[in-house]
Amino acid sequence: MSTETLSPSTEPSRWSKILNSNLGYSFRRNPVAMVSMIIFLLIAGAAILSPLIAPYDPYDPAQIDIMNSEYPPVWIDGALPQFVFGTDDQGRDLWSTILYGTRLSLLIGVCAVALQAFLGISIGLIAGYIGGRLDNLLMRMADIQLSFSTLMVAIIFLAVTQAMFGSEMFNRYAVFFLIAVIGVAEWPQYARTVRATVLAEKKKEYVDSARVLGFGPGRIMVRHILPNSLSPIFVISTVQVANAIISEASLSFLGLGMPPSQPSLGSLISSGFDYIFSGSWWITVIPGVVLVVLVLVINLLGDWMRDVLNPKLYKG
Amino acid sequence: MKDMNVPPSPLVEINALEKQFDLDQGWLETIKFRNGRLVRETRAVHAVNNVTLDVNKGEALCVVGESGCGKSTVARLVAGLLTPTSGEIHYDGRRIDDLSRAEMQPLRNKIQMIFQNPYASLNPRMTILQALEEPVRHHNPAYSAAEVRDKVTEVMMSVGVDPSWAKRYPHEFSGGQRQRIAVARALTVDPEFVIADEPISALDVSIQAQVLNLMLEAKESRGLTYLFITHDLSVVEHFGTRVAVLYLGSVCEVAETATLFSNPKHPYTRALLSAVPQLKDDRPNHIRLKGEIPTPINLPPGCPFQSRCAFANNRCSAEKPKTVQQPDGSVVACHAVEEGRLEDG
Amino acid sequence: MSLLSVRDLTVKFAMRDETVTALNGISFDVAKGERLGIVGESGAGKSITGFSLMNLISRPGYVDRGEILLDGEDVVKMSDKRLRELRGDKMSMIFQDPMVTLNPVLTIGQQMVETLLAHRKLSREEARQISIVKLREVYIPSPEERLDQYPHELSGGMRQRIIIAIALLLDPQLIIADEPTTALDVTIQADIMELLLELCQSNKVGLILITHDLGVVSQMTERTLVMYAGRIIEAGRTREIINDPQHPYTQGLINALPQQTLPGHKLRQIPGNMPSLTNIPPGCPFNPRCEFATDLCRTHIPEIARYGDVEVACHEVARLQAGGDRQEQSA
Numbered sequence: 001m002s003t004e005t006l007s008p009s010t011e012p013s014r015w016s017k018i019l020n021s022n023l024g025y026s027f028r029r030n031p032v033a034m035v036s037m038i039i040f041l042l043i044a045g046a047a048i049l050s051p052l053i054a055p056y057d058p059y060d061p062a063q064i065d066i067m068n069s070e071y072p073p074v075w076i077d078g079a080l081p082q083f084v085f086g087t088d089d090q091g092r093d094l095w096s097t098i099l100y101g102t103r104l105s106l107l108i109g110v111c112a113v114a115l116q117a118f119l120g121i122s123i124g125l126i127a128g129y130i131g132g133r134l135d136n137l138l139m140r141m142a143d144i145q146l147s148f149s150t151l152m153v154a155i156i157f158l159a160v161t162q163a164m165f166g167s168e169m170f171n172r173y174a175v176f177f178l179i180a181v182i183g184v185a186e187w188p189q190y191a192r193t194v195r196a197t198v199l200a201e202k203k204k205e206y207v208d209s210a211r212v213l214g215f216g217p218g219r220i221m222v223r224h225i226l227p228n229s230l231s232p233i234f235v236i237s238t239v240q241v242a243n244a245i246i247s248e249a250s251l252s253f254l255g256l257g258m259p260p261s262q263p264s265l266g267s268l269i270s271s272g273f274d275y276i277f278s279g280s281w282w283i284t285v286i287p288g289v290v291l292v293v294l295v296l297v298i299n300l301l302g303d304w305m306r307d308v309l310n311p312k313l314y315k316g
Numbered sequence: 317m318k319d320m321n322v323p324p325s326p327l328v329e330i331n332a333l334e335k336q337f338d339l340d341q342g343w344l345e346t347i348k349f350r351n352g353r354l355v356r357e358t359r360a361v362h363a364v365n366n367v368t369l370d371v372n373k374g375e376a377l378c379v380v381g382e383s384g385c386g387k388s389t390v391a392r393l394v395a396g397l398l399t400p401t402s403g404e405i406h407y408d409g410r411r412i413d414d415l416s417r418a419e420m421q422p423l424r425n426k427i428q429m430i431f432q433n434p435y436a437s438l439n440p441r442m443t444i445l446q447a448l449e450e451p452v453r454h455h456n457p458a459y460s461a462a463e464v465r466d467k468v469t470e471v472m473m474s475v476g477v478d479p480s481w482a483k484r485y486p487h488e489f490s491g492g493q494r495q496r497i498a499v500a501r502a503l504t505v506d507p508e509f510v511i512a513d514e515p516i517s518a519l520d521v522s523i524q525a526q527v528l529n530l531m532l533e534a535k536e537s538r539g540l541t542y543l544f545i546t547h548d549l550s551v552v553e554h555f556g557t558r559v560a561v562l563y564l565g566s567v568c569e570v571a572e573t574a575t576l577f578s579n580p581k582h583p584y585t586r587a588l589l590s591a592v593p594q595l596k597d598d599r600p601n602h603i604r605l606k607g608e609i610p611t612p613i614n615l616p617p618g619c620p621f622q623s624r625c626a627f628a629n630n631r632c633s634a635e636k637p638k639t640v641q642q643p644d645g646s647v648v649a650c651h652a653v654e655e656g657r658l659e660d661g
Numbered sequence: 662m663s664l665l666s667v668r669d670l671t672v673k674f675a676m677r678d679e680t681v682t683a684l685n686g687i688s689f690d691v692a693k694g695e696r697l698g699i700v701g702e703s704g705a706g707k708s709i710t711g712f713s714l715m716n717l718i719s720r721p722g723y724v725d726r727g728e729i730l731l732d733g734e735d736v737v738k739m740s741d742k743r744l745r746e747l748r749g750d751k752m753s754m755i756f757q758d759p760m761v762t763l764n765p766v767l768t769i770g771q772q773m774v775e776t777l778l779a780h781r782k783l784s785r786e787e788a789r790q791i792s793i794v795k796l797r798e799v800y801i802p803s804p805e806e807r808l809d810q811y812p813h814e815l816s817g818g819m820r821q822r823i824i825i826a827i828a829l830l831l832d833p834q835l836i837i838a839d840e841p842t843t844a845l846d847v848t849i850q851a852d853i854m855e856l857l858l859e860l861c862q863s864n865k866v867g868l869i870l871i872t873h874d875l876g877v878v879s880q881m882t883e884r885t886l887v888m889y890a891g892r893i894i895e896a897g898r899t900r901e902i903i904n905d906p907q908h909p910y911t912q913g914l915i916n917a918l919p920q921q922t923l924p925g926h927k928l929r930q931i932p933g934n935m936p937s938l939t940n941i942p943p944g945c946p947f948n949p950r951c952e953f954a955t956d957l958c959r960t961h962i963p964e965i966a967r968y969g970d971v972e973v974a975c976h977e978v979a980r981l982q983a984g985g986d987r988q989e990q991s992a
Contacts (some may be wrong), residue, residue: 025677205437209498212395213451213505214424216417223450227441383847490934520702521873525917525930532927547847554919554928573924591851591875595903595920600855600880605848608816 026308033304036297043294046109047102054096055082058263060219066091070280075302088283089275093118097263098287102294104264108178109245113237115183116244120190121233125221127191128198139195142188150185150247157181158256178257182247187238198231229308238302242295249291265291327509327541328394328481333367333403335389336360339613355479362612363389365565365620368639371509375536376542378556378573380549380588382640384612386565387545391513394543395429396420406495407509424506426454432514434494438486444497445482449474449505452566460506467504474537475500475530499530503538512541516551528555547594553577561585564612564620567639571646581648583658584621627652663690664834664850664865664867665714665752670727672706672713673722674938681938683709683722685891694865696858698882698899700875700914704935705888707871711717713837714869731835752835753828758844759820761990763812769823769845770808773830780831790810795826799856801868822856829860835867842877854881875915879903890936890946907973907982909951946978953977 027033046053056063068091072079079086085094129140161177164169170177201207202225210220245265251257252266253273260271265287272283339359348357364562371377379387392398394405396412405413412423438447448468452459459467472479475496486494495515502510511530516524519546528551534540544555552559556573561582569582578584590602605624610616619637622628631651639649652658666674672684684706691697701707712718714729716736729736731751739747748754754763764772773792777783783791789808796804797823812820821841828836838857841852858881861868878885878899885902887895887910895908906912913931915921922928933950936942945963948954957976965974968982975981 005372144569205431205433206439207394208395208397209429209437209501210439211397212427212429213454213501214417214421215450215454224439224442228439320775384849480728490937492934520935521875522702522917523934525919525928525931528919529930532925549847550919554922554924563744587848591845591847593851593854593874594878595876595879595915595918597876597880598900600851600858602848602851604852604855608819 011196011280016291019176026304030304032300036304039293040297040301043102043290043297044106048100049107050096050099050103054093054099056093056096058092058097058100059261064091070102070275070283072280073286074250082212085286086282088272088281089280094283094286097268098265098290101265101268101287102290104175104258104262105245105248105291105294106268108182108248108264109241111179111242112182112186112244112248115179116236116240117190117233119184119187121194121226123187124191124194125198125226127194129217129221129225135195138191142191146188148185149227150182151250153185154181154247154251155254155256158251162256167259171261174262176257178248178251182244186243187248189236189240192230193232197232198225201225201228235309237301237305238298238305242302245291245295252305265294271284271294325373327408328371328543329372329404330367330371330390330394331368331388331404331406333364333393333405334362334401334550335364335393335398336362336384336401339500343495359613362615363565364393365402365615367562367565367567369560369570371541371543372557373541374539375557376544376555378546378552378559379562380546380552380559381562382547382588382609384564384609385562386612387547387562388513389565389569391429391511391543391545391563395427395511411492420587425451426508428502428505428507428510429476430495430498430502430510430512430515433518434491434498435518437498439503440486441509443483443485444472444477444489447486447497448482448504456506471500471504474503474534490523491519492526495519495527496530499527499534503534507540509541509543511545513545514543515612516549517548519613524551531555549589559657561588564610566636567647567649568621569646569648569650570639575612575644575646579644579650581642581644581646581653581658582621582650583625583627583652587624612653619649625652627657629657664693664732665691665869666728667714668728668730670713670729671725672709672718672722673725674722676939679939682725682941684889686727687893688727689886691869691894692773693834694732694861695884696861696868696870696877696882697790698885699869699871699888700823700873700878700885701888702873702914702935704890704938706891707888708839709893710847710888711754711837711871713751714837715748717754725987737929746780749776749828749833751833752830752837753831753833755821755824755828755836755838756840756855757840758843759817759824762824763820766814768809768811769815773808773827776827776830779785791830793824795830796823798829798860799826801824801826807988817845818852821845821849821853825853825860826856829864832864835869836861837846837871839871840873841870843872844872857881875903875918887914890941891938892946892974893946893965893972894974895971896965899972907968907971907978908947908975909977909981910947910954913950925987945974953981 056065068080068083068087069089069210071083071087073086074084083093083095085098088094088097123138127135158181175252175276207220207224208222248257248264249269252264253270256268258264258267260267263271265290269291271282272280273285276284337360340359348355366551369377379390380414381387389398393400393413400413404411407427412420430623431580445468448471449464452467471481472482477493477500486497487496515531516527519527531542532555535542546552553573559573559576560570560572561568561584563584569580569585571578576585577589580589587603587605606626607624610623616622616633618633618635619625619628624630625632635651637649637651637654639647640654641647668688670684670687673684674681674683685693687710699707699710701900707720714736716739718724724737725736770789770792774785774788777791792808793804796807801807801819801822815823841857842853845853854877857868860866870878872878882899884897885899886893887902887908889910895902895906895911902911903915906915916929917931919928919950926976931950936946942949944959944961945951945954951958955977961976962973963976965972970977
């Protein structure tokens, strides 16, 4: 070939910069996304660092005094200055308990979504790529799964396990049970999204090209199709984390989730609910506000990400 | 139906190839209500009908035809991306259309394909280097990292892509450059036979010439054999050793390129040639075809071209013409040519 | 006076970080009933030219300066109401893809009748009759039945005929056809082109044919503009340009065609690519790909000027025309 000059457009290492600047640019232009991100980072950071930040350790019985129960927050008369948000019915510092509880809620949300994603992406890839009867079978399974509501499945599963293992055993492993049940109940969301993307990507010529080069189906799925299906996966992941946190809170509220001794946001709200009419509204309301804000900012970030990563608007 | 004056050595033999695509997705859709009764009927697109072709070693066989004539389907069948409904494909004397993926593996570095759309045929999430190294590694697991790099550099140089750009992603290149990279990727495994499905039709005129030159050069330096699918007859005239004209999934005419352009025989070939706008024309100047192209779903019996042919008669609508060898070596499927009706008609 | 007169038209696109000039000071005229071809590769600005003539450029694009005079009226400064009256009536446009130009949920008849009623005071029945006449003009068999059909029931060639019939519905004086046959097969393309030519000639309609296909331009048009990177680089009578191109790019474009080389020989390719609009080189935009480029070409943009029978934007054209020493590189 004649050594001709093909006009270079940019320097080699620019790709990451371009991608970053694309996301980054729209991020800088979007005040809602920026505020949401800041709030989310504050909540998440505080939750992760809760052992360092929290003045008390709600897991340490030595630091809990039942005599301190139901003190109001500091801005209300009759408060103790060391309990900023007041105390709950067991005399735990509410601020510390919320920090630990948020950490637990986030942990359960993220792990449950990781499990959903693993199941859903594998099943969606296989169903979309192999197609035919297997696709039909897997997607009908997904339809059946979706026709049960997540809460219903979770309630039955958790109630049965609680009865089987007894409440002490259940309480010890409640985190794992919750992750498992929320993770398994919602895989069809991922499977459907991934399958739809795979069906679209499968028609593209780079997949044919890989087949002509003799690559096996596993390699084509993981190395070629999956990296091109990531944008929708990111988008639903944010929404799913928010959903999983809500599911966990709902289950805990119903008494099927975290026990009061290891409070998550949901079980805190639940335990405070009994005292709401006796005037101690803060035990329920403050964790409730944290939950709502957390879920709201995650959803707002998800919306922003969907707009940016929308494959119709964003051409890679 | 085999060619009589047997050419030196056919590398690829396509024998009575047929491909139908079912239109009904699943069993329930095939149930229809007709005349008060439930009947089961399946509808299929007859994309390729009884196509027999040979590709000789070292030649470029061009397959031309208009959209929907089945030329891309032929390419995909030969490449093993589709399985034929019936018929056989032989490569170097060995039947390949019924091989499993594992059995096909040793042939995968001999048969390669270049696709139409350079914007879709490269994985957008892989750098050029990754895209080029992957097939080398896959087919030569014993290669050291240095050998892989040498091979990739050699191929990149040979297609005129600067190896220093290897770390870039496809979207940073223009269409012509991407198509060069796609050609390079096919060449990394040192193929003997390359199927090119409209490789230049998505490119600009000045870039088409670049890619066409590249492919011609690769043919000479690497001794490649091409199956070249295109709708552009001026490219065929330039590139092809022989030409096969397809209409609605059937072969109309197969001839040496020079013979076909100087003396087209099938009425469809003639119309097609006259329709190409020429620089010397100062007004449209072509054989007008009547009627519309029938759908390939329910093909009429007889010659597929009869509805648009000025020479069609009763025989044409009843009996499908067989391919017949002409004195000058071309093969034509037309009753009118066979009966000599064209010259006085 | 010419029917259409474009003067110094400059269209820009406000991108994220910069403003990109898509059309750079374009000037040309179309006389009544004249057929003009605009040739160029993708990115040359030929489609944007077509869109700006109809004032269809929308954000982030805008007309930066220049005027488009249609019968003395400036399209750029026109009110939306006047524009709506004008579009379809005085000039109309045929787009590239017949599959998406027609509204899929309306019948052919509804689309034609609506167009007529929007511009003329007619009864529905009169509008229908006119539609039938127009469909007959484009050789649609049994037009009465076609009026009640939906676009998806018709083939691509048939749809493009109907689009032409709609474009001619109000007897416009100018038709802008943007790659009208690129999506169609060659045999259909030939039919459509012949039809378009016949209609333009018999109705004395001006035609601006935007295409990348030099063969089509040669068959269809009287005059041709060659565009490169948002500028007109050569303009003149089509025959002159095809037979004796002056600009090195036009020469390269014609020489690169497979017909211009003996079969099996290497094609005469133009090296490199068309620059992207964000990255146009200084001086003559063609200079990095041009074998005749000098230092002047690398620093100064050539103005379009008359050389013999054609207008060319090239510093070296005089020297090339003189057949001077082509190898010499002036320092």
